[in-house]
Amino acid sequence: MKKMIIASLLLSSTAWASPQIIAHRGGTADAPENTLPAITLALENQAQAIWITVQLSRDGVPVLYRPSDLSALTTAQGKVSQYTQAELATFDAGAKGKVKMAGTTIPTLKAVLERWPDVSFYIDIKSPDADPSEMGKQLQNVLKETNSLTRVRVYSTEDRYLDALPAEVPRFVTRSETRTRLANISLNHVCQTPAKQMDAYWYGLELNRKVEVVEKFTLGEGISPATLTWDKEAMDCFRSQGNAHVILLGVNSAEDYQKAQTLGADGVMVDSPTQAKAWQK
Numbered sequence: 328m329k330k331m332i333i334a335s336l337l338l339s340s341t342a343w344a345s346p347q348i349i350a351h352r353g354g355t356a357d358a359p360e361n362t363l364p365a366i367t368l369a370l371e372n373q374a375q376a377i378w379i380t381v382q383l384s385r386d387g388v389p390v391l392y393r394p395s396d397l398s399a400l401t402t403a404q405g406k407v408s409q410y411t412q413a414e415l416a417t418f419d420a421g422a423k424g425k426v427k428m429a430g431t432t433i434p435t436l437k438a439v440l441e442r443w444p445d446v447s448f449y450i451d452i453k454s455p456d457a458d459p460s461e462m463g464k465q466l467q468n469v470l471k472e473t474n475s476l477t478r479v480r481v482y483s484t485e486d487r488y489l490d491a492l493p494a495e496v497p498r499f500v501t502r503s504e505t506r507t508r509l510a511n512i513s514l515n516h517v518c519q520t521p522a523k524q525m526d527a528y529w530y531g532l533e534l535n536r537k538v539e540v541v542e543k544f545t546l547g548e549g550i551s552p553a554t555l556t557w558d559k560e561a562m563d564c565f566r567s568q569g570n571a572h573v574i575l576l577g578v579n580s581a582e583d584y585q586k587a588q589t590l591g592a593d594g595v596m597v598d599s600p601t602q603a604k605a606w607q608k
Contacts, residue, residue, distance in 0.1 A: 347594035350374040356599035359421035361391035362431045372600035376447040382454040388412035389436040395455045400424045440473040452483040459491035467493045499529045518564035531574040
C-alpha cells in the first residue's frame with residue numbers, strides 16, 4: 328500500500344561544481360544576525376550571497392530582524408510592527424544572541440541594498456503580523472528604488488506572503504509545495520510535477536528535514552516521525568521538471584557541504600561563512 332503524504336510538513340550548476348555559499352542572516356554564527364557588521368564580515372569571508380530576514384515597521388518600512396519579539400536580540404520589547412523605523416534604528420541589535428556586539432543597529436532593507444549594489448540577496452519574510460499585500464507592495468517599492476529586482480529572490484515559510492507578491496518580484500516555490508514533493512519522492516518514489524508553470528523554479532529546504540508522516544488507512548490514520556533528505560533521486564526529479572534551482576538550508580559542516588556539492592546543489596545556506604571558507608579548499 329502506498330502512503331499518502333500530507334503536507335503539514337541566481338546560479339545554475341552541475342554536479343561537483345561548488346555550490347554558492349549563502350550567509351544565513353548575514354552569518355548568524357559569526358556576528359549579530361541581520362546587521363551591517365554581519366554582512367560585511369560574511370563578504371570578507373567570501374560568501375557569495377546573503378540571506379536576510381525582513382519585517383515591516385509600524386510605518387511600513389522593511390527592516391532586517393527575525394524573531395517575533397524585539398526582546399530576543401535587543402534590550403527593547405514588543406513586535407517590530409509596534410515601532411517606527413526611526414525608533415527601531417535606536418535599538419541595539421547586538422545586545423543579545425549568539426554573538427554580541429554593542430552599538431549594532433537594525434538596518435533597513437533599502438540601506439542594505441544601496442550599500443551593496445552588486446551583491447545577491449535572498450529575502451526571507453518573517454513578519455508575524457504584516458498584511459501580505461502590504462508587505463509585497465513595500466518590498467516591490469524598495470526593490471525598484473534600488474534597482475535590485477534582478478539580484479534578489481524572496482522566500483517565506485508562509486505561503487501567503489509569496490502568493491501576495493507582485494508578479495515582477497522574483498520568488499521561491501512555496502515551502503509547503505517543496506516539502507510535499509520531496510516527501511513523496513523520499514517515501515513513495517513518486518515524482519510530482521510543479522503546481523504551476525514558472526519560468527524558473529527555485530526551491531529552498533533543509534538538507535535534512537524532520538517531519539511527521541500521516542498515513543491514511545481504512546480504519547483511521549497513523550502518524551510516525553521521518554526525516555526527509557535530498558539524494559540523487561530527489562535532485563533528478565526536481566531538475567526534470569523545468570529550469571530548477573535548489574538551495575539547501577542548514578548546511579553547517581564540511582560533510583554536509585560535500586554532500587550538497589556531490590548532489591549539484593545550486594547553493595548552501597550556512598551559519599558561519601568563516602568556517603565555510605575552509606570547505607572550498
